[in-house]
Ligand SMILES: Nc1ncnc2c1ncn2[C@@H]1O[C@H](COP(=O)(O)OP(=O)(O)OP(=O)(O)O)[C@@H](O)[C@H]1O
């Protein structure tokens with residue numbers, strides 16, 4: 192959490208006046224965010240606030256109706272999702288989206304896809320360049336497997352794992368991309384206390400060891416206030432507050448929004 | 456004497472990624488090679504070798520369709536049409552330019568891949584039933600074009616006589632000679648597929664099948680890879696079509712009509728979607744079934760059915776049994792014969808402690 196003190200941290204991700212409607216539903220309305228490089232930036236808000244929609248626009252799954260998205264000062268608004276992965280954006284999904292039929296290892300190897308180059312002919316031949324490339328990237332994947340303590344599950348089909356483990360494998364797959372910007376959509380939802388603490392540890396370690404900028408959506412206020420450098424609050428598609436955790440916690444509009452949500 | 460995993464530790468990633476991770480695998484493959492390349496041609500006569508030949512050709516086509524259907528999750532009901540593209544391409548090249556088989560086979564594959572890629576374009580927009588209909592339309596369009604374009608299909612009943620393949624000056628005439636032409640191509644197709652599906656490209660195909668959104672987000676260009684799957688699948692179909700043409704000595708679109716496309720779907724479903732071994736099982740099974748029915752009916756059926764109708768009844772039975780089997784496998788064992796085989800293998804892996 193050192194980035195707070197560094198006055199002139201580079202902006203990793205800039206979301207500029209972005210809006211998204213679904214039919215009549217204003218999911219996101221003119222939201223702007225500046226995520227400084229190397230920080231953990233949390234987005235919170237009641238259900239249906241537009242958090243996932245915002246993240247979907249950053250990863251390229253949705254295109255904003257208006258506004259723009261800049262990664263490292265480069266406009267990526269019109270880039271396709273697969274191109275954004277190459278630029279260093281990786282994410283996990285609120286409803287886990289693993290490749291069910293593949294093993295944990297293969298899921299992580301898919302995270303290396305953008306870094307591998309073997310074409311069709313090399314793949315048919317396999318022995319030679321394709322195999323050498325596999326070995327190189329397997330090594331990186333094994334590092335991540337060790338880091339996330341997934342060694343025992345390497346060969347297990349991803350679809351057969353327990354919920355908490357699937358979330359962890361999904362994090363692993365995103366890490367295998369070697370992202371510079373990691374988007375996590377409720378990585379701790381539905382976990383027990385122990386699993387949550389583990390996941391928090393991983394998130395912090397990724398941020399500290401690799402310097403990865405992390406945008407985190409999370410409902411657990413305790414976790415958010417503990418680990419975030421900055422917090423932004425969305426409510427009904429609009430940003431209602433932003434700042435360091437303590438300031439956001441004390442903000443009357445935020446308290447109002449959450450109380451309002453609780454009263455429903 | 457049983458293959459146990461314990462005791463064999465993989466000390467390098469290379470060993471861990473090998474095709475055969477246990478020594479028994481290599482032994483088994485060696486034994487199968489000896490059986491097929493030495494023993495079979497020694498003990499079997501022309502008739503039985505012709506059956507192996509036709510099954511081996513079917514394996515090539517089934518592998519191709521399984522790459523698309525089983526591994527990438529994209530349906531095609533036009534597989535047989537791509538075979539006909541390969542067949543006519545090869546026949547024309549062989550007749551007009553005297554191309555040898557080592558040129559006609561890849562040429563047929565490439566032309567089919569080209570057409571297959573074009574036919575696969577709707578897959579970028581539609582899935583499932585709509586893609587099925589689009590590829591079905593392609594099947595009919597290709598059939599129609601071949602039948603109505605004498606420049607491609609030769610004119611007389613849309614068929615072109617195919618010269619026999621020549622191998623180092625020797626013309627391959629008998630089934631035994633063709634056997635040594637067809638089987639290596641089949642083995643090549645199997646090994647290439649095994650390699651493909653464990654490599655970067657194969658993984659990307661499976662990712663698209665399992666979770667196309669996550670695949671795109673992880674950096675896979677889903678559009679490009681879907682087309683690539685169609686291209687590769689059609690290449691196999693094209694090669695398969697060329698081999699049929701050499702086998703029958705004639706290229707004719709009637710050998711590649713809709714029911715053949717259905718046969719190949721059946722091979723993948725009965726054998727096991729997304730499995731190389733399953734493709735082999737399925738191709739062999741679907742090839743042998745009509746033969747088994749015929750032998751059964753000729754020996755047993757004659758007591759129930761009048762000889763005059765026998766041929767008709769056999770044809771009907773084949774359709775009924777196929778339909779029934781596809782439904783049965785879809786409902787009871789979606790992973791096909793391959794899964795049954797795995798169950799047997801796993802049973803023996805832990806035998807005798809199987810409780
Ligand atoms: N694809 C879609 N089509 C139509 N409406 C959508 C779509 N995606 C999101 N919405 C709507 O947009 C609004 C914001 O949804 P979003 O999923 O972004 O909320 P969220 O903040 O992530 O909520 P949660 O905490 O429940 O995950 C909701 O009203 C939702 O119904």
Ligand SMILES: [Mg+2]
Nearest residue numbers: 242243244285
């Ligand atoms: Mg959400």
